[in-house]
Amino acid sequence: MAxxxxxxxxxxxxxxxxxxxxxxxxxxxxxxxxxTIGIVGESGCGKSVSMLSVMQLIPxxxxxxxxxxxxxxxxxxxxxxxxxxxxSSIRGGKIAMIFQEPMTSLNPVLTICRQLTETMxxxxxxxxxxxxxxxxxxxxxxxxxxxxxxxxxxxxxxSGGMRxxxxxxxxxxxxxxxxxxxxxxxxxxxxxxxxxLDLMKEMTERFNTSLIIVTHNMGVVARYAQRIYVMxxxxxxxxxxxxxxxxxPQHPYTIGLIDCVPQLGETRSTRRLxxxxxxxxxxxxxxxxxxxxxxxxxxxxxxxxxxxxxxRPVGDQHYISCxxxxxxxx
Amino acid sequence: xxxSEADVIVEIKNLKMYFPITRGILRxxxxxxxxxxxxxFIIKKxxTLGLVGESGCGKTTVGRCxxxxxxxxxxxxxxxxxxxxxxxxxxxxxMRIHMGAIFQDPYGSLNPxxxxxxxxxxxxxxxxxxxxxxxxxxxxxxFNLVGLDPSMMDRVPHEFSGGQRQRLAIARxxxxxxxxxxxxxxxxxxxxxxxxxxxxLLEELQDKMGLxxxxxxxxxxVVQHISNRVAVMYLGRIVEITSAEELYSNPLHPxxxxxxxxxxxxxxxxxxxxxxxxxxxxxPSPAHPPEGCHFxxxxxMATPECHEERPSLREVGxxxxxxxxxx
Numbered sequence: 001m002a003x004x005x006x007x008x009x010x011x012x013x014x015x016x017x018x019x020x021x022x023x024x025x026x027x028x029x030x031x032x033x034x035x036t037i038g039i040v041g042e043s044g045c046g047k048s049v050s051m052l053s054v055m056q057l058i059p060x061x062x063x064x065x066x067x068x069x070x071x072x073x074x075x076x077x078x079x080x081x082x083x084x085x086x087x088s089s090i091r092g093g094k095i096a097m098i099f100q101e102p103m104t105s106l107n108p109v110l111t112i113c114r115q116l117t118e119t120m121x122x123x124x125x126x127x128x129x130x131x132x133x134x135x136x137x138x139x140x141x142x143x144x145x146x147x148x149x150x151x152x153x154x155x156x157x158x159s160g161g162m163r164x165x166x167x168x169x170x171x172x173x174x175x176x177x178x179x180x181x182x183x184x185x186x187x188x189x190x191x192x193x194x195x196x197l198d199l200m201k202e203m204t205e206r207f208n209t210s211l212i213i214v215t216h217n218m219g220v221v222a223r224y225a226q227r228i229y230v231m232x233x234x235x236x237x238x239x240x241x242x243x244x245x246x247x248x249p250q251h252p253y254t255i256g257l258i259d260c261v262p263q264l265g266e267t268r269s270t271r272r273l274x275x276x277x278x279x280x281x282x283x284x285x286x287x288x289x290x291x292x293x294x295x296x297x298x299x300x301x302x303x304x305x306x307x308x309x310x311x312r313p314v315g316d317q318h319y320i321s322c323x324x325x326x327x328x329x330x
Numbered sequence: 331x332x333x334s335e336a337d338v339i340v341e342i343k344n345l346k347m348y349f350p351i352t353r354g355i356l357r358x359x360x361x362x363x364x365x366x367x368x369x370x371f372i373i374k375k376x377x378t379l380g381l382v383g384e385s386g387c388g389k390t391t392v393g394r395c396x397x398x399x400x401x402x403x404x405x406x407x408x409x410x411x412x413x414x415x416x417x418x419x420x421x422x423x424x425m426r427i428h429m430g431a432i433f434q435d436p437y438g439s440l441n442p443x444x445x446x447x448x449x450x451x452x453x454x455x456x457x458x459x460x461x462x463x464x465x466x467x468x469x470x471x472x473f474n475l476v477g478l479d480p481s482m483m484d485r486v487p488h489e490f491s492g493g494q495r496q497r498l499a500i501a502r503x504x505x506x507x508x509x510x511x512x513x514x515x516x517x518x519x520x521x522x523x524x525x526x527x528x529x530x531l532l533e534e535l536q537d538k539m540g541l542x543x544x545x546x547x548x549x550x551x552v553v554q555h556i557s558n559r560v561a562v563m564y565l566g567r568i569v570e571i572t573s574a575e576e577l578y579s580n581p582l583h584p585x586x587x588x589x590x591x592x593x594x595x596x597x598x599x600x601x602x603x604x605x606x607x608x609x610x611x612x613x614p615s616p617a618h619p620p621e622g623c624h625f626x627x628x629x630x631m632a633t634p635e636c637h638e639e640r641p642s643l644r645e646v647g648x649x650x651x652x653x654x655x656x657x
Contacts, residue, residue, distance in 0.1 A: 159612055162612075189385055190550070190589065190592045191592045192612070193594075194608050195609070198608060217522075217594065219596045219601075222595065223602060256523065257522065260523055261522060261525070262529070262551045262552055263551060264551045264590065264595055265551075265579075266551070266554070267574050268533055272533075273529055273530055275523070276523040279491050279493065
């Protein structure tokens with residue numbers, strides 16, 4: 001399968017009064033056609049910033065993409081002006097995004113119809129009648145009952161799960177090549193989460209779209225993603241096929257992330273949780289060494305003197321940025 | 331179940347909490363939101379009762395009724411042998427020595443203008459449990475208990491991370507050595523890697539001090555891990571109560587089954603093949619709940635009787651209670 005989007009050595013910094021925040025410090029990842037990947041990490045690790053950088057939606061200032069390449073269909077998107085026409089035709093057209101907050105990402109004073117048709121009129125040059133017809137079809141597709149009547153409703157008349165469905169309809173309306181879902185189910189209940197994720201998977205399969213799921217919940221990506229990237233403090237610390245990441249995690253952070261959440265059916269008597277000690281690092285004051293070092297149980301002397309290790313292969317398509325062979329130490 | 335009176339910390343009988351819906355400038359009452367609709371359960375000494383359900387199901391309201399932050403519409407709350415459901419506020423205050431509370435948002439629940447030592451020691455001062463000299467010793471002890479450095483006592487909350495703040499909230503809740511601690515979503519605002527630290531701390535403290543918890547959360551796997559027994563709520567009613575092990579191995583209510591199957595498991599090999607019950611539609615409004623069983627419009631097993639008859643909680647053996655006529 002052909003590589004659709006290739007991000008190389010992306011660096012995005014934010015300038016603040018307290019100093020420079022290296023939100024992304026050399027992040028590389030790729031996605032193939034029709035592939036689903038997961039990007040996992042805790043809040044502040046840079047997963048949202050990397051998606052916003054791809055879309056060139058980083059608020060500048062204070063943020064700035066200082067280095068890297070975003071190759072999409074042979075073109076480097078970072079060469080385009082953030083507010084230029086080339087970027088606008090890609091954003092929402094070829095690469096679409098679903099944001100975390102369905103409450104705030106819809107405009108409260110415009111009808112659902114207006115918001116759905118706007119993107120289609122812009123990207124596909126549809127007239128308003130055709131766009132409206134297509135919008136109704138899309139709403140039916142994502143499972144909104146009585147779509148003909150509800151299309152003229154306002155966002156506040158929809159529940160959280162319904163709004164997320166509208167967002168999905170909007171995102172797929174221009175047949176994007178890539179759909180980026182940034183924490184798509186964090187604000188909804190667990191039974192709604194299952195509905196939304198299944199719907200997203202169904203839609204991307206139907207329209208041959210690649211899907212990037214960004215989440216802090218390891219369980220969410222386990223079912224859908226073929227490959228997974230684990231991020232920590234602005235870098236990718238482990239990447240690999242999803243079976244390898246879950247069944248044979250190698251980076252101490254990934255191991256910790258999997259061990260620290262209770263699994264369904266586990267009780268206090270069957271397994272005590274193994275927490276990751278300490279707290280995530282302050283991105284302003286980053287040590288030259290591995291950022292996970294203060295929290296790491298597997299550390300060796302080399303970790304304290306050498307700089308942050310770059311990714312090295314530990315298996316087929318499986319990479320970690322760590323000096324330690326955790327498999328031997330476990 | 332045979333339990334002697336002394337073992338029961340809280341008994342709730344037919345608790346109802348309705349919030350009026352008002353309209354117009356005269357604030358005429360036009361209906362009720364039945365946040366809690368006839369809920370009964372007991373919590374025994376040294377156990378953890380987990381209360382799970384989706385947002386809006388009334389689980390937080392139950393917790394607040396037990397703390398008597400709300401005055402229930404009807405029903406009884408028997409706390410340490412006395413009925414507190416209708417006591418006036420002045421009589422409730424002394425009872426609160428025996429109650430601790432930990433809330434979801436550690437950023438909103440700590441006064442930003444007080445030192446953390448003052449915050450943790452406040453319950454002791456309010457209830458006159460410590461003189462001036464003792465106070466700082468006791469606060470010291472509490473800091474050590476929850477794994478914080480007592481030298482940080484004079485700082486203010488914004489200098490602490492989310493996990494540390496939740497430790498402060500726990501220290502404050504335990505200051506008066508309460509008989510019951512109500513934990514309302516204590517970990518859902520924290521980062522994944524910090525959540526396990528707080529769960530472990532709560533479990534350790536329970537073993538050490540013989541605490542009793544009401545643990546309210548929406549995350550089924552977390553609730554199951556920390557609880558001895560679990561109650562599942564749907565739209566103001568309890569649909570199933572049983573031990574944590576049994577809830578997983580033998581769930582009976584169709585809603586519990588759907589809830590369990592919706593929780594993602596971080597194992598791709600299991601996840602891809604697992605049969606999942608995806609519920610239709612959404613939770614109805616508690617202002618206009620469906621007739622009969624509240625769950626029937628979304629239930630695969632519903633029969634015409636389910637539309638009419640409200641199922642009551644009944645025991646199906648070994649303390650396992652379920653509210654469904656089809657089970």
